[in-house]
Amino acid sequence: MKRVSLAGLDVSRLGLGCMGMSAYYTGRDSDEAESVRTIRRALDLGVTFLDTAEVYGPYTNEELVGRAIAGRRDEVQLATKFGLVSHFGRGRPDSHPDNIRAAVQGSLRRLGVDHIDLYYQHRVDPAVPIEDVVGVLADLVTAGTIRHIGLSEASAATIRRAHAVHPVTAVQSEYSLWSRDIEAEVVPTLRELGIGLVPYSPLGRGFLTGTIRTTGQLDADDFRLSTPRFSGDNFQANLRIVDEVEAVAREASATPAQVALAWVLAQGDFIAPIPGTKRVTRLEENAAADALALSGEQLARLTAIRPPAGDRYANMTEIGR
Structure with missing residues (x-):
């Protein structure tokens, strides 16, 4: 597995998103033992950049990741997030300084580690200036509790304000x-400031794998059913995207998932996608995308695909402040 640098944090070029092992996609085939095997197999393959959050479960995903990496901490670049759980009953989001300090201690305990490599604000909190948030995180860096600061779903303006207080990794x-x-x-802002990009859902929440052809394949409590892109006419219209990805996959003797990941990887050497899975077989399939080089013509065809129908979330007002 190749490596990339996210503003000085050396990580595997492909990471592993662990959310679906404990939340949102669990469904009828949830298998904690298989999830642990998947994380350990990831480390064997050189996929060492692991992503979790206190809200996943809540808490249970960090506990699972902690069990899986026990005895192998030195191999892992560990990322987790705060801000979507309030430890003081304020509701969400909550990035008040006392909540950040409570959150990081809880994450350290559940993960069974003495520091976190990359600590993200999960969503921007409009009630707390980003300068105050980053100030607290900078103190945690100084203390050695966390090594690097991250933001999730932040706007370009917010990223600039945060980076002016302390470098955002x-x-x-x-x-x-x-x-x-x-x-x-x-x-463009990340390129200018030298900040890394960690794409989540690089497989379009599973849509780009080509394995989901009807919404009936999803469990009734799968959160994707509540999102506009997976609803009604939008779902059917968006199958055209999968058709094009599958066409390139046939040419490249690869799977649609590998093609979709290879396209993301081709967008820059400051990018480390974190496809999520809870199965060893899918992990191994995704990891093989590291060796897939698409032609310029194939990349251009994929780039030319029209955007999908429908918003990403039913409520987009909380995204990208």
Whole structure:
């Protein structure tokens, strides 16, 4: 597995998003033992950049990740997030300084580690100036509790304000052939400031794998059913995106998932996507994208795909402040 630098944090070029092992996608096939095997197999393959958050579960995903990496901490670049759980009953989001300090201690305990490599604000909190948030995080860096500061789903303006207080190492945002909103302002800002990009859902929440052809394949409590892109006519219209990805996959003797990941990887050497899975077989498939080189013509065809129908979330007002 190749490596990349996110503003000085050396990580595997492909990471592993662990959310779906404990939340949102669990469904009928949830298997904690298989999830632990998947994390350990990831480390064996050199996929060492692991992503979790206190809100996943809540708390149970950090506990699972902690169990899986026990005895192998030195191999891992560990990322987690705060701000969508209030430890003081304020509701969400909550990035007040006391909540950040409570959150990081809880994450350290559940993960069984003495420091966190990359600590993200999960969503921008309009009630707390970003300068105050980063000030607290900078103190945690000085104390050695965290090594690097990250933001998730922040606007270009917020990123600039945060970076002026203390260097931001990475911004995590949804980015894929399924979601390219950040190309207009956020990506140029990251390039300018030398900040890394960590795309979550680089497989379009599973849509780009080509394995979901009807919404009936999803469990009734799968959160994707509440999102506009997976609803009604939008779902059917968006199958055209999968059709094009599958066409390139046939040419490249690869799977649609590998093609979708290879496109993201081709967008820059400051990018480390974190495709999520809870199965060893899918992990191994995704990891193989590291060796897939698409032609210039293939990349151009994929880039030319029209955006999907429908918003990413039912309520977009909390995204990208």
